[in-house]
Structures are given as structure tokens and as C-alpha cells.
Amino acid sequence: MEAASAGTGGVPRVFALIRALVAVQAEGGRVTQLARAIGLTQGTTHRLLQSLVAEGMVEQDERSKLYRLSTEFFALAAKAGNPGDLRSICRPALLRLSASLGDSIFLLVRSGFDAICLDRSEGPFPIRSFTGDIGGRVALGVGQGALSILAFLPEAEREEVIRFNLSRVREYGVYDEVYLRTEIERVRQTGYAARNTGLLEGMAGVGVPVLDREGRAVAALSVGTISARLNEDRLPTVVELLKREAAAIGPRIHPFDATLRRPAQSLAGQPSEQLLAPPGAANPSV
Known part of the structure; x- marks a missing residue:
């Protein structure tokens, strides 16, 4: 069983992937690297990434094929705001x-x-x-x-x-x-x-x-x-x-x-x- 798949369905896997992306945000991450980091197969990791890309939360560089969290992701986090500045x-x-x-x-x-x-x-x-x-x-x-x-x-x-x-x-x-x-x-x-x-x-x-x-x-x-x-x-x-x-x-x-x-x-x-x-x-x- 894939290490990150335990729990209640796909939500834990998505958050595990987001955390892995945060860790490589500066340089970007490859599917193989991210899969290894979260304990999933490359196929499952790729499907999760594509789902996040479709939602605008992740972007992929056309040349390097590296994945990063998108500007839209950070804009959403910023919009969530803080109870106090x-x-x-x-x-x-x-x-x-x-x-x-x-x-x-x-x-x-x-x-x-x-x-x-x-x-x-x-x-x-x-x-x-x-x-x-x-x-x-x-x-x-x-x-x-x-x-x-x-x-x-x-x-x-x-x-x-x-x-x-x-x-x-x-x-x-x-x-x-x-x-x-x-x-x-x-x-x-x-x-x-x-x-x-x-x-x-x-x-x-x-x-x-x-x-x-x-x-x-x-x-x-x-x-x-x-x-x-x-x-x-x-x-x-x-x-x-x-x-x-x-x-x-x-x-x-x-x-x-x-x-x-x-x-x-x-x-x-x-x-x-x-x-x-x-x-x-x-x-x-x-």
C-alpha cells in the first residue's frame, strides 16, 4: 500500500503533495522526485498533479517540465487573510x-x-x-x-x-x-x-x-x-x-x-x- 494513501481517501494525498511542492518551490519538482517524497507511485502523483493544474493551483514549466505551486495558489492563501494584520x-x-x-x-x-x-x-x-x-x-x-x-x-x-x-x-x-x-x-x-x-x-x-x-x-x-x-x-x-x-x-x-x-x-x-x-x-x- 502506498504510504501516503492511508486515511480518508485522496485528501491526505493531495495535502502531502502540496507540502512536497512547498519544499521545492524555488527550483520546482519532477514527478519522480515528488512521488518519492510522498510515497506514491509516479502514475498516482502525476494524476494528482494534473488535477491541481486543472484547478489552477499548480503550474508546470513547459521547457523543464518542473511543477510548482502557482501564483493563484498563493493569491488564494492571501485572500484567506488573517484575523488581524x-x-x-x-x-x-x-x-x-x-x-x-x-x-x-x-x-x-x-x-x-x-x-x-x-x-x-x-x-x-x-x-x-x-x-x-x-x-x-x-x-x-x-x-x-x-x-x-x-x-x-x-x-x-x-x-x-x-x-x-x-x-x-x-x-x-x-x-x-x-x-x-x-x-x-x-x-x-x-x-x-x-x-x-x-x-x-x-x-x-x-x-x-x-x-x-x-x-x-x-x-x-x-x-x-x-x-x-x-x-x-x-x-x-x-x-x-x-x-x-x-x-x-x-x-x-x-x-x-x-x-x-x-x-x-x-x-x-x-x-x-x-x-x-x-x-x-x-x-x-x-
Whole structure:
């Protein structure tokens, strides 16, 4: 009996085939390879593949004859959506952290070579930040949140961002390539960014990456506060709370969340009062 045929009819076999296709999505898979992966004969595997092709869920390259999951398959998965987008998922965490720490908390998300402030929860202390208010952006590598995202990108992506952004971060006067790479390695070892560059006088911060299910940094949680409130005694507590919330958020991130692909557009239509700093807040630096 074919290994994957046990169970209730063809449904388990179809899902076994889909999982096998996921594993070879980048390069595509041959019938023989897929049959071996799911424990079915080539004939049965071929029939299942053709059924999925007919439904538009699988496509076959005319030249190589390799099979892959189709764009239609991923569009269907995206359309299924998620009960909450990244901003909705993270909002309770921002409120908890702001209440626990008494400081301003920021949610940053990657947008190409930049990080965008997707949300923030205000603490009682007027502060300045690199991204400023919701919708503000900064080059990846500048500021604790953006640096923590950059540090945990896949190596090839990280190198591409560094090459593109190096001239931008040099404009701040205290950054060079050696400094940036040293800080990236420090963040990768500790899991957080907390070095105070002195660019925002009197300000300090901590950033931790939010990793998706594949371990890719897609966002960051960061604390912005006055320097006096982030001493060596308090830092471990702040880091622990940030990491705990980030670890809880990661598994809930939907891989097809439109917020991750178009973070700026996701802010369109937000009530204006959510996009403005509260009365008394200092003018943010950019």
C-alpha cells in the first residue's frame, strides 16, 4: 500500500503533495522526485498533479517540465487573510509595554531599504526618535529598531541593504562601515540593539527584532526614552520584556499580510488622531 494513501481517501494525498511542492518551490519538482517524497507511485502523483493544474493551483514549466505551486495558489492563501494584520496584532503588546515600562514604545516594519514606524504608544516623557511619528521612516541601520531589523535579515539581503544604505548612514557623522558591521554583529549576538550613538541628545532606546516563522526579521519593537531611565541596572528588564512580546508576536504573523509588503499604504485611512503625537510631545527628529 502506498504510504501516503492511508486515511480518508485522496485528501491526505493531495495535502502531502502540496507540502512536497512547498519544499521545492524555488527550483520546482519532477514527478519522480515528488512521488518519492510522498510515497506514491509516479502514475498516482502525476494524476494528482494534473488535477491541481486543472484547478489552477499548480503550474508546470513547459521547457523543464518542473511543477510548482502557482501564483493563484498563493493569491488564494492571501485572500484567506488573517484575523488581524501586524498593526492589530502588535497593538496590545505596545500598550502592555508602555504601561509596564512607563516609556514610549514603537513598532517598526521593514519597507525596502527603510524602516517605517507603523504604530507607537506614548509614555509620559516627551521624546524624539529617528522615525518621528507614525508613518515616519529611517534607513535600516539607523536607530535601535531599524538596526535590529537589519541585523536579522538573511545574509544576502543584509549585504544588499548595507551597500545601498552606507552612504545614507554616513550622513549622520558617527557611522562608517566598520562601526555599522560591528554593531550588527553585536545585535546578532545579544538579540537586541541598545547602543546610544549620541545623535539624539539626551535620548536612549532599545530595539529587538520581530521574527516571522522562518526566522526572518520583518519588524521591531523598540523603546524610546530619556537616557537617565535606561541605565545598566534597568536595561536587562527592558530587554526581557521586549523579547518576550516579540517572541509571542512572531508565530502570529501572517506570511501574506499586506502590511508587510506595503506598510506605508496600510496606514492610509487611519483616523487622524492616531497619526498625530499627543499634546506636549516634543517635535520628533528625523
